[in-house]
Amino acid sequence: MQGGRGSGRASTGAVRLWGRHAVEAALKNPDRNHRKLWATREGVASLDGELPSDFPVEWAQPADLARLVARDAPHQGLVLECDALEDVFLEDVLDGDPAHPVVVLDQVTDPHNVGAILRSAAAFGACAIVTQDRHAPPESGTVAKSASGALEVVPWVRVVNLSRALEDIAEAGYWRIGLDGEGTATLAEALPAGPVALVLGAEGEGMRHNVTQHCDAVARLPISRTVESLNVSNAAAIALYAIATRG
Incomplete structure (x- = not known):
């Protein structure tokens, strides 16, 4: 697994989200530009709907996901890296x-x-x-x-x-x-x-x-x-x- 292992921080200009509700909502948001999903197979199975066949997913174990997020963050088998939302006026x-x-x-x-x-x-x-x-x-x-x-x-x-x-x-x-x-x-x-x-x-x-x-x-x-x-x-x-x- 690459990209910020152990840091809990996303790549430059990106936001890292975790947990089923947060990740699922972001995946359904057409205004989000998604970069990559790290997930367990159980985590993906818990989502409402299926991911596109070409969606960038890296399968991982729960312990690996824990190193991608803040300490003790309840990731529920899902960590999504995406761009921040556009400014709203x-x-x-x-x-x-x-x-x-x-x-x-x-x-x-x-x-x-x-x-x-x-x-x-x-x-x-x-x-x-x-x-x-x-x-x-x-x-x-x-x-x-x-x-x-x-x-x-x-x-x-x-x-x-x-x-x-x-x-x-x-x-x-x-x-x-x-x-x-x-x-x-x-x-x-x-x-x-x-x-x-x-x-x-x-x-x-x-x-x-x-x-x-x-x-x-x-x-x-x-x-x-x-x-x-x-x-x-x-x-x-x-x-x-x-x-x-x-x-």
Whole structure:
């Protein structure tokens, strides 16, 4: 086996994905340029559908695959190397549909959290997630595994200036709601009938001041006082459910 043995890193300009859901979703994504699949025969058999006869596959043992990914990564017999997805632009994803909120993440850097938020965004019909390029994880196998296939279906917009992006989102007709435990209103009280941009900050630090200033409202989730806060991915899931089920 060649190409990054033991490093857990992909070739230059490529992303290495692992696990059945992440790999299967990437294989089904027509916007992905696939380079190579390392797999066990059991791993390929677990996929939904058959690979093209000319697809580049290198058969391997589980121990060999473990050397191609991050330590203790649950590869499930599948490791796919592919090109990163093409850049997505904000103006191309804002459809103004109240049923499709946009999720804005301010310095949420943990790839597991971003992946989990992508999964919730897919589950509740969000039109995109938006992050600042310098303060978000890169596209990676960890993000894809946590997203369980959602990385391939939810547009991920990376911007240079998050405050400017929030201005563009407002101009597109979205009501920007920042989530903060100190918000005076609950999320249910702050939700409008129209399109919503949900803004979440990093755990502990929360939203930066300038980002908060670019929100139309700051709201809280009505959690018990016995708990200081929720994990940002859990908060995102609850908030997206609230948006999807508002009256």
